[in-house]
Amino acid sequence: MSQPSPSLPTQEDLDTLSLQLGRPVRDVVEIPARCRCGSPLVAATAPRLSNGIPFPTTFYLTHPTLTQAVSRLEAAGVMAEMTERLGQDEELAAQHRAAHQDYLAERERIRLASGLEPVWEIEGISAGGMPDRVKCLHVLLGHTLAVGRGISPLGDETLDRISDDWTPAVCTCAEAWDHAAEIPTKDLSRHVRRLKEEQQ
Numbered sequence: 001m002s003q004p005s006p007s008l009p010t011q012e013d014l015d016t017l018s019l020q021l022g023r024p025v026r027d028v029v030e031i032p033a034r035c036r037c038g039s040p041l042v043a044a045t046a047p048r049l050s051n052g053i054p055f056p057t058t059f060y061l062t063h064p065t066l067t068q069a070v071s072r073l074e075a076a077g078v079m080a081e082m083t084e085r086l087g088q089d090e091e092l093a094a095q096h097r098a099a100h101q102d103y104l105a106e107r108e109r110i111r112l113a114s115g116l117e118p119v120w121e122i123e124g125i126s127a128g129g130m131p132d133r134v135k136c137l138h139v140l141l142g143h144t145l146a147v148g149r150g151i152s153p154l155g156d157e158t159l160d161r162i163s164d165d166w167t168p169a170v171c172t173c174a175e176a177w178d179h180a181a182e183i184p185t186k187d188l189s190r191h192v193r194r195l196k197e198e199q200q
Contacts, residue, residue, distance in 0.1 A: 006030040006044065006146070013040055018184050019177050020062045026050070029114045032059060032146035037171045041066060042142045046114040047107050047122060054121040058107040059142035065172040069165035070137045070158060078161070082134040082154050092153060093132075099152040100131035103143055 009017075009028045017025040017040055030044040041063045049055050061067055086093045103126040111119065128139030137158045144155030166172060 006032040007034075009040075009043075015183050016040055017043055017062050019179065019181055020064055021184075023184050024186070025062075027055070027114070029110050033142075035063065035171050035173055036168065037173055039063070039171075039173045042145050044110050044146065046116060047111050047119045048116050054119050056107075056122045056125055057127045057139060057142075058103065058110055059139070059146040061138045061142040061145070063166075063173075064176045065166045066141065066162065067138060069162040070141055073158065073161055074137055078158075079129075079134045079137060082157075083129070086133065095153045097131040099140075099143065099155070100126045102147065102151050103127065103130060106143075106147065 007030065009031050013031055014025050014028060017028065020040070025043065027046040027049050028043045029046050031040045031042070032044045033040070033042040035041055041061070043060045043062050044058060045055055045060050047055055047058065061070065086096055104124070107126070127136065128143070129135035134140065134154060137154075140152055140155035141158045141162075142155075143152045144159055149156050149159075
């Protein structure tokens with residue numbers, strides 16, 4: 001897998017992301033990784049959403065083939081296995097901590113690109129359980145796809161582990177989501193529900 005080249009999202013990209021997610025996509029700054037056909041795999045999201053909510057997951061895995069494959073890994077207990085290995089393998093733990101620092105640096109780059117003020121609520125907090133554990137493989141794989149191999153060892157490993165379902169050499173987009181569906185307009189995500197609850 002070569003080093004990705006992030007690009008600004010087009011309206012077609014935003015519509016595709018909304019169809020992939022089943023909700024209106026929010027505050028996308030870049031498309032850091034694409035399928036060989038050009039469809040988005042990952043969205044780079046601003047660290048503060050336009051509704052004011054801090055959003056630590058800079059690289060958001062969106063492609064349904066990948067998200068479903070990773071969910072199966074999580075259900076099989078891979079996160080607990082990886083976290084246990086972090087406690088036993090100091091070299092792996094050091095690489096995981098370095099991945100955390102890279103994630104923070106990438107978020108800062110995205111923040112500056114989006115013209116936002118610093119988001120103090122998530123200062124020093126990356127995502128996916130970094131730097132000490134693993135609590136979301138979707139985050140780790142999103143990071144690997146966004147920045148390329150060699151930065152997040154457990155993200156790289158996640159990519160290897162889903163190779164029966166997806167590899168960069170094979171496009172699964174035609175069957176991965178309903179391309180003819182209406183573009184979602186109602187956001188039912190937990191972040192929006194929480195904001196509404198706080199406002200009531």
